[in-house]
Amino acid sequence: MTYLSQGQHVPGCDVYPKDPYIEVGSNTKVFCKRCVQGEVYWTQDKERIDQSLSNTTNNHTHSVLSLTNFTQLSAVLECHSAKLHQVLGGTIIKTYTKPSKISCMLHYHNQERGGVPQLLTCKWEHQPRTTNYTLFFSSPRDSWNKSIWNVTTCTSPGYKIILFENFNVTVCAKTDAWEACSDPYVFDPFKILKIIRPKIEVSVESNNLKIQWNRSEAMSTEEIKCQDKYTETVGNKTPNVSDITLKPEKLGYAPWSDWSLEKTILTKFNKSDVKLHLWRTVTRPDTNGVRKVHAMWTPIPATCEGTFFYKIQQIPVKQHTTGLNYTETLCSNSTCDVYVNEEEHRVDLIVFHNESPLVKDSVYVPAVAGSLPQVTEIQTSASGGVVLVSWTAPVQPVRGYMIDWTHDGNQYYWNETRSTSTSLFDLLDKKQYNITVTPLFDDQTGRGSQADPICSRIGDPDNITASVRANHNSASVSWVTQTQEECSGAVIYYRVFYTTQEGPMHSFLLDVTVDNKKRDVILKDLKPDTQYSIYIEATASTGTSKSSQSFFKTKTSDPRLITVLSVCGSILIIIVISLGLCCAIRCKKFKEKPVPDPGLSSLAEWLLPDHPKEMCLFHPFSDPSESFCDRVYTEEMQKSTDSPSATGYYPESDEAEDYNVSTASLTSKLQNEKPDEHVETHPSSSGEPTELLSPGNKLVGPYRSQRSVETPDLGTGKQSKGVPVKQSETKGPMTVYVSLSMLKEGPVLETVSNSNIQEYIRPE
Template identity: 50%
Template sequence: MYAFFVTFFVVVILSICEVQRADTCDVTPKDQYIEVGSDAEVVCHTCIGGRVFWTLNTRPIKESLSKAINSSHTVLTLRNFTYHSALVQCHSSDTQQILGGTTITAYSKPSKISCILHYENQVRGVPQLFTCSWEHQIHSSQKINYTVHVSQSEICSSQKTTCTSREIHGSNKIHLNRNFSVTVTAKTTFWEARSNPEEFDPGRIIKMFPPRLNVNASPGELLVMLKSSIKKTHCQVKYSKAVSEGTSEKVLNKTLNPKEIGNVIINGESCRDYNVSVRCALDKALWSDWSQTTVRTPLKKNDVELLLWRKVAEPEKNGVRKVHTMWMEIPPTCEGTFTYTIKKIHLKEDMTAVNYTDTLCSNSTCDVDVNQDAHRLNLTVFQKESLVAEDSVYVPAIGERLPQVTEIQTSTAEGVILVSWKAPAQPVRGYMIDWTHNGNQYRWKESKYTNTTLGDLLDKKPYNITVTPLFDDMTGHGTQALQICSRVGVPGNVKSISVQPYDKSVHVKWNTDSQEECSGDVINYTIFYSTQKGPVLNVTVNSTNQDIFLKDLHPDTPYSFYIEATGLTGTTKSSERSFKTNIFDQRLITTLIVSGIIVTVLVLSLGLCCAIQWKKFREKPVPNPGLSSLALWPGHQKGVCPFQAFNNPSESFCERVYTEETQRISTPPLATGCNSKRTSDQTVEYTDPAILATDAQKGKTLQLVETEHHNSSGESTALLSSENSPFNPYRSQSSVETPALMTNKQHKHMSVKQQEKTAPVTVYVTLNMFEQGQGR
């Protein structure tokens, strides 16, 4: 039957289109709206004949979904349409031409309806309000009007997905004693959708008004008072600390009989702010909204735990020790003024108190001075004149033998420090663990076990940890662990990079700067370098090296590089640097320059030495005769010489060497032989030729010293000695006898007879005379 009506409808449409639009190609109907999940049909009127095909949002549709009625009309059936909006077009199979198109929009009906009966204010009795809400999946810009029907009666309208009515009582509306159904209608200009009916039980949808919250605070607890209605009521009390975010909430349940008043007790800490919330509901009905308030608990003396502790400094020169006491102060949230007093009690060996002094402290720390003896420090806390709490701690004497823990070990894991130790042989009541990162701010805790966990630490800070055993009436000595970091960071940054390029290599140097106290150790360094187009190369060196030569580089080529420092905790990377290799090795040029300078200096030095030696040779052409051995003069006749011999026994007076200048100056000339006689009676005493030669060179006037002797004493010739002359270039050569010998000998006269046929002999001394004299 349904197929018959559809076919009839299509035929009618085709007939109308055939009459009115015989020459027009198009798709009908236009812009139709259908409910999501229903079927849609469109007709394509073909004015050019031939087969057609369909597209949905430009995608081809299966041919099985379309059916040709005749040569000019084709029907497309889209079943279970779920698109919000879709464009359907008809195309000619022969020409691919678009013959027409239409838009199909789907709408949905409202769903998931929920309704409540509630109160407008804190009024008992029948609820005054009825509110419903629902969901509607619609993607339309059109204005939608919603209407809520209760048992076929319209109770409210809205353009939102919620609606509240105050007219809920009366005929054909809501009856609190029986169930009722609710439907929601959505309507626009082009379509209308009605939801499925939803049935409700009035007793289950009643929502109470939020209850009044009455909380009384007492030391260490909160008292919440609850009151029931005329029916059985269930209540829930929820509370949590107000100062800590993320604190878990706790819920307490309380059921009250009709008209019953009940209390809920919350155990809390002293001087804490708590958020307290309460909600209630009739039996099997909806929960009311939460009523919330914040309440602060007063101070409870039993909750005060001072946890007094001390750190004893090394004794000064006078034996006085400074003791830094610290305790857990009363929270500032506690109302009132508190005073802290430290009493210093001096203990003898019998542990009896001999005297004490009071020190008034203003905060949670206080410093007192004690001597080398044992002391007990008592802390008392007063609020006005009322004692709130007290605690004491023992300070041992210097050199007092007390137990202590051993084998203390520490480790880090996920931002906390794990501490363990070995207990002493004596029984203990616990252990005190204190830790600090700067030596000024301490934290401490007590434990009954030989291990503990320290949390809430500063990130990447070194900590000093001390463990001290506690006994009934005293404390032992503390044992300090090795300093440990809360967390080890990555290695320090690579900086201070210097580069010295060459033609085919480069020398790179760097330093590592640890900006953090807990930087990780470097295991190795890796240098990554590359040209602009070349691959990235790398070289790795261990942590002991902070320089490297990169070899096998291309001359006159720019390079970029960076250095990575790798450790167990991570890697740090330096900034990228660049350099350019030289065309040729500068070290070769430096070597050549230095070598040229050295050779030049050597050549100049050698030339200067030669010039100096040549000048000396020209200024002093005659060698020192006293240092040479000469041959006999030409024409010399051997005979006995009456004069004093030279110091050298092998040389005689006759073998002396006279320069040409000396012979020209000395007059009259000497005889050529030792036995020659003078031609006159005049006796001439000869002057030492060495002195004559020396004086002649200095340009001095030479004088011939003549001495006449008596005939009766004989004639003797003495040469003037040159030994005492400071300018004597000769060796010790003297022809004059010593005074002792001259007094014992007779002076002998030498007659000099000038030879008429023999000319005076001129003697020249040359360098080759040394070679001639060597063989004689």
């Protein structure tokens, strides 16, 4: 939209008329009321207008701008003060056009009825279309009008139109600001009449078709122009259209009618019209020298009346001349496979109609050995789904060339030409074709030459499947390609697009030469703990393909740090566990030292000095230096025999009696050995003496049955009244620990518990 200049408006100055509409190509004048001293000048769309187009009037109070043949759609005109350089005023001029190029047509609403046409349709050109239109019709006998909105076509009933009288049509356009009407157009009804479509009748006469149609009632006395269109129903063929001019050409300028309804008719079968176009392809011989011949031909249309079947005869050329036997094979409608050896053969195709031979065709199969002419320098190219093939002819004169092509080795197509180039049409899209060119001679064929495989059209690149492994600030992207068709475009480079979910798209572009090796990339400088979307685009010369969009999220921290911490923690745990196990094993070994339990020891008679050491009833302690029978006794055993407590207590239990007897016997022996010595008693910690040995009393033992344990060697440094014990060597005092659990329950335990048992025994 165009705006006036935003200059300082001078009071009393103005430009008029304000925003006028004028017809394109007309003349107009614009006035500027002057309110300042000095000259003024005009501008159009900021460009200064030639001063010769303006002049002054009314005693220099107004400046007049004259515009002739104004054709612009719109223009901004401004009046300026030359002295003050200010805008004195302005206006916007807009133009409009009148409708033009009106065309009308008379036609029928009902295509089954003739007579006077029922409809009149008129069209015209006009810009802009955002307006209201009115079509005015006038003839010598009638006149009417019809209004429409914002469209440039109008259809109205034409039942009052007389075919032999001309009529006028005018179209007017109107808006709130302007109105314009077209020039009147005069029409001859016969020149704008579109007659109803004809009804045809088709009949067969010999090899010809006879077409008849009805005439329009409006044209019953006139000759007209007509066209006929026909096509064969077999194959995808282009319809044939022929023109027929019927004089006088009264309707030479009239529009064509619609095509009649189609009719299908079956022509009579004609033997001379059968064209089999027999051809074959030959494979290489196998290990046994057998070749497969794939014969193919154009079948007789299924619409033809009668029963048709086909038979193939493969005849060696030598037998073909002598009339020997040959092999016959019944075949399908259009192809047949037969097998021949390495010699040259002739393959004959015979078509039977109602069990009678109808037509025959033959094709030559060359021998494997021998030199045959063939084409050279075959070149192929593809453009728009059409393959162009060209080659160089052999030196020998040829009758023509046979080109066959296939995309799968099963469905073959073939065509014969006399030129050294041809175009292959109607190919399957994005399929690779094998093409063979074979020269033809009068009664033989040369050897076929095969071109390099070529695609009918190169498609988009292969499909892409991407995978992502993300770290905290980087991601490893890899992808694989999956062939979607055999003619996929070769990738020139890949582009990897990735973006965060929050921000705008950020692309990371990689240009990779297609070498079937590079299929990965590292994306760096990513944000930790952030969601990303990614897709990969492959670009080829023929187009692009994209992978599906995928998502990945970067990690919060570096996983390598977590791995290091995990490894260090594991090592630390292993060390702690190992130290704990070592300590536990040491403690266990310390607790399991062979310290005897006195509660498990037993008492026996002391050995006499002259008794062999081996007869000792006590087991030696763990001390290896002690080999003699050591005895264990408490301080109570050393107390004086005249202790009242020692002489007045006799336990009554059987076990105690056994102890007394054994101890008494031992005491008696000791007394016999040294009668002048006696057992010395020592007061206990409680002050109550306890006698262990007494010449006149039984021995009372406060112990259970015990085994021997380590005892300290009795010292000899001080004269003692205790029982002497023979020793192998003199040792220092040793401490023996006694537990209360050694004491038996009952009176003995009660007696002993009433006294304080010495915690250790020290011989004197």
